[in-house]
Amino acid sequence: MSVIEIKNVTKKYKKFTLNNVSFNIEEGEICGFIGENGAGKSTTLKILAGISSFDEGEVKIKNQYIDKLSKLEREDISFILDELNFPENLKLKNIELILRNIFTNWEKDTYYSLLKEYGLDVDKKCKELSKGMKVKLNIAISLSHKAKIFILDEPTNGLDPVARDEILEKLVQIANNGGTILISSHLVEDLERISSRIIFIHQGNIIINEKKDELINSYDLYEIKKDIFDTLDKNKVIKYKENLDGSISLITKKDSLPSEIEGKLPFDLTKFMILFVRGSNL
């Protein structure tokens, strides 16, 4: 069952348009949302979180239009940034006092036990938390109000590898327990690691929306010499880019080039994304 359905959503700004964005996310999926800066990731996520309006299209959460969701249904959704959403002088125990009066499904015991599990001191003020602690706190809050849908906007930015690893593991645990996750990140290798679906947005348009395995099995990446590139059937090349050392990186459909062509690379989502954005068509 599709938990998130976004259909032909358009939002127009003066100098940018989110254009006919459509995708579905199934229950239990971890969906990686990638795109360069200014591609429309945050705009899309804010629309899904109900923070931003849109000009055309439909957004449904669990088959209900987003503007018709009740407060209780909205509590199923958790929008997590890499920053905390609380005044910096508040202590973590004070946050609990506030949130128990906002959420209908608030579980105080879950909150405190998660804080203990994540190593967060309840007497600490928000401003004393490191970046990684803030993300963990946001996750603890989401689990404490029994959110089932997690929308994360670059939650691992600026984190050290150890903290990133911890956060990613927690997200996988959440998905294994039935949660649905849509996560955007510039750290494409993180998304490649945990996501089961990849959505790629470029200049306000969805370019790719496929299961990760299908994506890997649909495209090949090559890095070849220019003289070999010149001999190729150009109809088979989706995107290409000349590198500083004179070699050519390219994307082709899976197994479309002869097997004797050397320079085939293991599939790498980061390289794929860079080529797609910066590469040229023939």
Added chain:
Amino acid sequence: MRGLLLKELMNLKTSFFLILIYVVIIVLLVIPSGIAESGDVGTTDPITPMQEALMVFGVAAPSLFIASFYPNTILNSSYQIDEKSNWTPFIISVGVRKSTIISSKAALSLILDVVFIGIFIIALFAFGDVPFTISSFIFYLGISLGSAFFSQALTILICSLWGSNKATVLSIFLSFLTTTLPLVVALIPFFVEPLFSLLWLFGLIDLLVFGIILAGLVLFITYHFYKKRDF
């Protein structure tokens, strides 16, 4: 709304000493009106009751301005804290209605007004040497609340739609405007002797026109446009 109001009150805790200073200033500003009333103003001409009342009133006006201005600064700083912490997008994402957010700010300003205007009124009758009568009580309470409610409604409008920075720039002007207009209305009986006995009525007019009708209109406009605002 309880959770939102609790957050506002917790934020107030951090400005407790600042609030205390504001309270002292309000009281200090009221004291000269008591001196004026006692006749130590360097004149030997007999003072009419109307002149006396005008003197007291004129000296109490700065204190009234402060009692209206300081809640505005606290209200403004609550918006600044929200903006800095991205609090508003968070609570909207979990289903809190935008109208509830405005209502919580209005509730905060009500609490601040009860405190500051309450202190102003008590100080005025205790130290300003204004004779306590029902008429004078209603008069001063009406002007104070009318001015304060109107002022905070405008602050909520500007902060909600354009951000706290714009409100900071406009706050002194707003407080001046929202203190002056009700005062101008309230001064009418001082210049029209037959109306002097109806002083209390002009306090009520101020409360009704500025504190309820105009403030209510401003809040309604705020609700209407805030609903459409993106974050």
